[in-house]
Amino acid sequence: MRDQRAHQGAVPHREPSPMAGRRPPWLGSNAGRGPGGRLPWLSTVVLAVIVLLGTNVAAHGQGREPLGAVGRLLLVAAVAVLLVRHRHPVVAVGGTCAATLVYLCLGYPYGPVFVAVAVGCFSAIVSGHRRAAWWSLGLLWAGHLLAAHWLYRWLPPDGDGPAPWGQEAFVSAWIVAIVAAAELLRVRREQWAAARSEREAAERRRADGERLRMARELHDVLAHSISVINVQAGVGLALLDSDPEQARTALTTIKSASKEALGEVRQVLESLRTPGDAPRAPAPGLDRLPELVEQAAAAGLAVTVGTSGVQEAIPPGADLAAFRIVQEALTNVVRHSGSRTADVKVVYGGARLLLLVDDEGPAAAGDAGGSGNGLVGMRERAAALGGTVDAGPRAGGGFRVAAEIPLFSGRGVSTPRTDATTEGTT
Incomplete structure (x- = not known):
């Protein structure tokens, strides 16, 4: 028999359960919760202040329902739900669009409330929940269109007429711009993630290749030297009493082979401890065939x-x-x-x-x-x-x-x- 049989061990692989670690799709993902996993309090509070103050400014000259307690409460709700935009982006975009739709249907003035809608939409699309963002924006646009042109007779303020279609063009353009910008950001982030994954995979392949190279070096060095040592040890034991001089020669060969093996193993281990450094000794080549012949002759x-x-x-x-x-x-x-x-x-x-x-x-x-x-x-x-x-x-x-x-x-x-x-x- 020859050294031809490779033992190929198969490690049993157990497929994970289809429900293992899954979350309801409407909850979104826990990924991207922000630094340290905290809620984005600071950015949400800043956004709430901008929306409230900006809406008060925009209320002058629009002829809409004055911004009362209910209007402010709806604005705060539209922004407050964005606190969970990193943990549950679907809830965030659906909640902010729903609060914004109720706000607009009650006749309150237009303003920075659409910024809150944009933030919720960005969070959902970038995290991969594109359909939820599209549905939420689509329902917001359809509800606003219905309220502004057909249901205005039964909605505040009293005596209000249909909204101008130019205004609807502005709202539609705003929604399209939000979706386009969010999709562009999503694509760029996916490209960055793919490039990062490719770099990591290349690094893993390089490390695996280096480990395989060192394993081959160690195998070749040890297999050859230990084979010589094994043969010479057998010779020494057999001749220890009958021919001490020949046994001494076998022990000398063992010492020489083990010294060479230790030197080569030390060289491989040094390169393992200091990756990237040039080896201190030249790699062996065919110019060392005479040494192989001498070692084989000793065996x-x-x-x-x-x-x-x-x-x-x-x-x-x-x-x-x-x-x-x-x-x-x-x-x-x-x-x-x-x-x-x-x-x-x-x-x-x-x-x-x-x-x-x-x-x-x-x-x-x-x-x-x-x-x-x-x-x-x-x-x-x-x-x-x-x-x-x-x-x-x-x-x-x-x-x-x-x-x-x-x-x-x-x-x-x-x-x-x-x-x-x-x-x-x-």
Whole structure:
């Protein structure tokens, strides 16, 4: 068995109840209650003062019913209901429009009461209750039209005539302006919210990608080094009495591998603690293949390395991915193969880099397979660069890992080049 089986755990997902956390639609939402969740007392009191004083000024010269106690009470009611405009915007817009309609039907003068209607409408539309705002404004306009042109005979003041249609044009224009401005503000706020959500999602994706990268680094470093340590520990235990010198060599290898692993783990953890800082040590690349060969030899694996094509500078990301793929492939041979030899080929193709890691097999006796993270990590590294990794048994026996990684330069994809082949054996 090989390191091919990925454990995919499924976390059961329970759908929330359709009624969970829902509020009656006419109540609106608790969102946007203002700073600290307090009622907007100050702005409402200021609005009430403006409406009362402005209406007294507007009453002169309109020939309407004098503003008495009932009129003032209706004006206060039209403004007071706006106290709940953040908590219950539907109640606010419906209440202020109803109080305003009664106020107008009783023949009181026009004035800043329409400002209260505008505030209620803005609160409802911006919070997403557009239909409630439209219905409230529509009923206000229809009720005013009916009272001003058909019911005026039975409504105060006595002897009043129908309202001029020019006045209705002004009221209609005012309502249309309120709705248009509120809708414009709603659209802008939705755009701001969408942009903010996209920034937050991008930040989460970046953080997730960084965590995944570090997890792959830690897995590759630890899996390779611990595999070497495990093999050498077994050798040391077996030869401790019969061949102390060979056991000493195994312990020396364990010390060297553990020291290197600690250094690389420390480097990854330092970058985790100080995000955004440049790493203090260069990332490993294919120039460190001889070190991998030495570590594999210490674990009892003879590795042959061959290269072909023109060796060119490899981008850092591709270089690191290539090194980790070869490292993981050799780790799998040490852990899961009965073969004590492996063959590594690095093919430079100009626009791409091809890696082949072969062993003669068969699977080690009693091997039950790995967790699957090794092959998954190799595929993720290659896919992040637009490449692929294929792993599986060879036709003639044994196992092969084949990885293809595109190479990009600052000027785009380099053109393929073919030159003489060079072979090196370690």
